[in-house]
Amino acid sequence: MGLAEGRVVIVTGAGRGLGRAHALAFAAQGARVVVNDLGVGLDGLPGPDSPAARVVAEIEAAGGEAVAHGGDIATGEGAASLVECALGAFGRLDTLVNNAGFLRDRMLVNLDEDDWDAVVRVHLKGHFLPLKHAAVYWRAEAKAGRPVAARVVNTSSGAGLLGSVGQGNYSAAKAGILALTLVAAAEMGRYGVQVNAIAPAARTRMTERTFAGAMAAPGGGGFDAMAPENVSPLVVWLGSAASEGVTGRVFEAEGGRITVMEGWRPGPTAERSARWTPSEAGETAAKLLARAQPPGAVYGSGQ
Template sequence: MSGPLLCEGRVVVVTGAGRGLGRAHARAYAAEGARVVVNDLGVGPDGTPGPDSPAGQVVDEIRSAGGTAVAHGGDVATTEGAASLVRTALETYGRLDTLVNNAGFLRDRMLVNLEEDDWDAVMRVHLKGHFLPLKHAAAYWRAEAKAGRPPRARVVNTSSGAGLLGSVGQGNYSAAKAGVVGLTLVAAAELGRYGVQVNAVAPAARTRMTEGVFAAAMAAPDGGSFDVMAPENVSPLVVWLGSAASAGVTGRVFEAEGGRITVMEGWRAGPGVDKGARWTPAEAGDAALKLLAGAEVPGAVYGVE
């Protein structure tokens, strides 16, 4: 590759980086010159422990390609695991520049069959697993800024189309991924003063989590060499967002699939009316129907025929 590498000298943490999107992100960052902390707990798609963590395998792949990486096997949905993740970056490489929150799994059920444990488990890994690494990384960056060393820090969170539109059979996952968007917006607003930019991506790619949900769309197109659903297609945007080159971009959500990148535009005020006094229920209903007649129709929930 000619020219400077996009992430030369940066230290990047990627959670859930043993497989799928996280693995692709870690390898892409390393290829752009970053020193990478590869986090993976080594669990199955449903969050239960697996026999061996793949984080070390990804580290070996990066090092074999001439890159620099270290493995971390802690549970980032715990305070100690998240704290040790940041500590690993600081103790190994002396700094932390970018956090990519990617870890997650599925416990899909229709709402009437969704158990409380399934709800809690998915919320824990997706929301708490985003919050805790972000909290500990932000504490480090705030301390750096207050010490007169303002960082050019970046956070890339992982949402989903399910979090933006909803997905039948994934009430817990959709709610968690919508929560990731809310967390992204708040973090971008709170941490900007310390030199931290926070964005989110909603990827569509072939991973262990998605192969059962979008099986019909997972295969590479016949007669072409471009695998539209390869997780590596999402990584270039994630790498750019995690680099210093993305200066000024914060509090945004991007959808990435194949060769397509879309800026997602979230909730904003549509048609409205103000009576200037309290409505009766019938009046409120009439007003709501008139407003809906002039409002945009929302996108269809995934899985609705």
């Protein structure tokens, strides 16, 4: 019995990279998998083939069950058909892993409106719409009196946590996914749905230049610290019934490291019963900053 035995799992953007690794890992743990991939290039433009079918073939060759879905999950129609695909093929849906995305990196002064819209659309809207349609199904199941132990794993990034130079569009979208995760966890818990997010670091088409030289973990041993397969065990656990009680959380995952991210919390505070003058506000803010923890460095800033 695998950790995901009997569960039906959707993974978006599962034709390559992290999504493929997640789909294979879920199947290896007994899940039936809907492999979604639009088959586009790194910049979101149409690609030469559909990789989803190849991943399905890999799963089936290993003795698992899977179906391919090639719809655009950043449209209402595509997201609805994704959930319908799971229900039609396997009769239920237990886990949604939102992973699809691409990059169009530019410094802010060179970032076109189309590049902003395209990246925010695929990452943020591409999380919202599958989540919405899956949540509608799970709410109906719960209201009908059928037990629900559903799981959602959203994919953010260190860029969403700290920002990344040259990736204003991507960083904003990934930060939005974190807030969406918190809201969904709060709203959907009553229906038996847990929602968490990961901020992975791995070598994929989107990060191959960044991590091209990062092959082995400290100490050697042949461990490829940047392999996307390193992230998938945590995703499988979060997507399984074994993660009962874990919701509204964000995890960083890289190589052999897993970190619970603690997010925004109140730091040093000053309060008075009258309005501050600008000078007083500035003096007070400076004193508070002197007591506060310094922020993490933005990726690529050289700090």
